[in-house]
Each structure stands twice: as structure tokens, then as C-alpha cells.
Amino acid sequence: MLFVSFQTTQNKNGKGDGKMNNQETLALFGDEADEKFIKGEVLQMIFHNPDNLFSVTRIEVKETNTDWDERDIIVTGVFPKLEPQEVYLFYGKMQEHAKFGQQFKAERFHKEMPQTREGVVAYLSGELFKGIGKKTAENIVAVLGEDAISIMLNDPDRLSEVPKLPKNTADSLLATLRENQGLEHVMIGLNDYGFGPQLSMKIFSSLQTKCT
Template identity: 30%
Template sequence: MLKLRCVVERITYQNPENGYSVLKVKVKGYSDLVTLVGNLLEVPAGSVLLCEGDWKIDKRYGNQFVCQSWEEVMPATTYGIEKYLGSGLVKGIGPKFAQLIVKQFGTETIEIIETDIDRLYEVPGIGKKRVELIRESWEKQKDIKNVMLFLQNYGVSTAFAAKIYRQYGKTGIEKVKENPYRLADDIWGIGFKTADGIASKMGYEKK
């Protein structure tokens, strides 16, 4: 399989039930946006993805990169960081403040938000209320990523991982570790067979 690093520019289509998504992404070396398809639910515009998959020519839609697996990586360029922060993913930061924050901190922006968020007060026009909103939203996004990454290690699709997070919130890891079979009762679309497969990968004895 091939690897493709890209920045999500916009979401063309997403199926919330099975996670199938069609995204337009920016790829270094390509003048036009590339079509990326696969199980990419809960991936917002502005995200930087490292995808594995293959190119395919669709009779109707043309050249596409079919993603088999992916991981989100933090953007490393000022363009990517500004796009990521301005996507609406982090409450309190829209395109305007994303531009101001990146202008102030450059490529160190993500590290500063992660480790020393109070430095946002150095950005003109950002008050206490906005910084607290950004802090709260950033922590929530970390919780989502932690739960999703944990579940993907046990073969849980992105679509189901998103449903599990919506059901349990940041306690998702704890709930699944405690009893993976509860997923069959609590999460629509996950039956006993799927829950048993997850449990088996986690080292539980088969029921």
C-alpha cells in the first residue's frame, strides 16, 4: 500500500452509519485537490492525515485515493496549523483568531496551546472568556482522540469509535476495558459477534 500525507480542505460527503466519507484534500506536489475516500468519519476540515491505501480510477468520479487506514498528525506548517485551528474544531477559534494566533506563534502554536495555553493572552483581542473556551474545547478534542486511538488498536472502525465516544464520552476507554460486551447492548449497530471480537483482541476469554 501507498502512503499519502494530506490536509483536509473540505468534506464532500459522509455517511454517519457506516463512516464512508469523501473528502477533498491538499497534497504536496499536486496543484489540484485530491479526492480521498474511505472510513473517515469524525475527520474535520483542517485535519492533517497520514493515510495508507491505493489509487483507483472511478468511472464516474475519476482519480481517487482509497484510504484503508489513517492516523491524524499535528500540522507542521503555518498554513496547516491555521487551517486546522480555523476549521471550527476548537471552539473559540475561528478563521480570524486562527490567523492571529499563528501570526503570533508560528509553527510553535500547537505546542503552546498544548503546554502553555495562557500564552494566548499575548494575542491581541483574545480575552479570558475566549481562552477558557479554547482550553475546554482543546481538552475535549484530546479526549476524543484518545478514545478513538484506543479503540482503533482493537480493530474498531472509526464510525463505531465515534458512536462509542458519543455514548460514553471520555470514560469510553474505562467502560470498554471494564466490559467490552456492554457494547452489544449500548451501541446501535454493534452486535454480540463484534463485541466478542473486540473482547478477544483485548484478551478476554470467549463467552
């Protein structure tokens, strides 16, 4: 955010002439730079309420601008059930719980998708996708590249280009991708546009009601 303050010079009648004098002051304030965040891998979903999406999860900290210096931390907030081993970026604030001590209260979040070929291979060959081993994941990435996930979601027929990939395995892979890109994908998208988790949930619920 940019703030500019200046004092105008005055003419003989005591009125401002709109010109900036040497007392002009320019100040830059980076609000987002001051926002606290924790980036980490999901270790365990401790609690998840499917009705209002209030969740408590344990995160292995990979990066943060808070004073937290321990290996993992409890993150609370309103978000869909998160899959273990996936990496998320949470924005919010530290808070002291009367019983459980310091926690991080997330006000919004963003999913960190794999950015490299190796990362996509590791993601697709993880526990989330049954029947997709490392070799199959490598074949998929060899054909579709590091954008394989978005390609499969937007143009699923491209999976037919992967040699020796059984149709039932491809169908299962796509079904799992779509399932995990449902509520989570919508909420992350709304978060990216500045909507908080509670409002995102209301919007998603409203859309669900209209579609049923």
C-alpha cells in the same frame, strides 16, 4: 520485516547439525515502504455519514508514493468529519470507481499536526477558531511554544499565562480544541495502534455507550 533462510550442513548420518553454510541467505523486506499513501490538505468534505462515518473528501496532494500526478484527488473511507485546510496522511490503495474514475481508498489515516511555531500560529488563527486572530495566536505560541496545542489540552490552566487573553476567548478556544479532539482524536489514536477505521468506530461507540 526480516526473513532469514539458511541451509544446514549434514553430518555422516544425514542429519542436520544446525550450522549455517555458505548458502545462507539474508533478505530484508520493508512492508511499510511498499504501502501506498497520500498526504494532503482537506479541500472539501463532499459527503459524510454521521452514523457509519463513511466519508468522501477532496484532498490537495502534497506528497504521495502513488502514480497520481494531479493537484487533487478524491479520498474515500471511514473517518470522522475532517476540517478544511488541515493536513492528513492517508494509507490505502488506488481504486477505479465505475462512475467517478480513480480514487484513493483510505484504510487508515493520521493527522499531521503543525510541527513549527509558524505552523501552530497558522493553525490557531485559522477559520476553525473563532476570535483567534494572528496576533493572539502569536501571543499564545510565544508563551507556550510550539507544543501549545498539546499543552492546552493537557494543562488548560496554562492559558492564563498568556497576557491580555480574555477568559471567554480562552474558554472558546479550549472548547473548540476539545471538540475537534474527540472522535477524531480517538480514531487517530486507535489507527496509530493498528486498528482499522471500522473497528475503531466500534470501539469508540462501545465506549460511548458505557459512558452514557
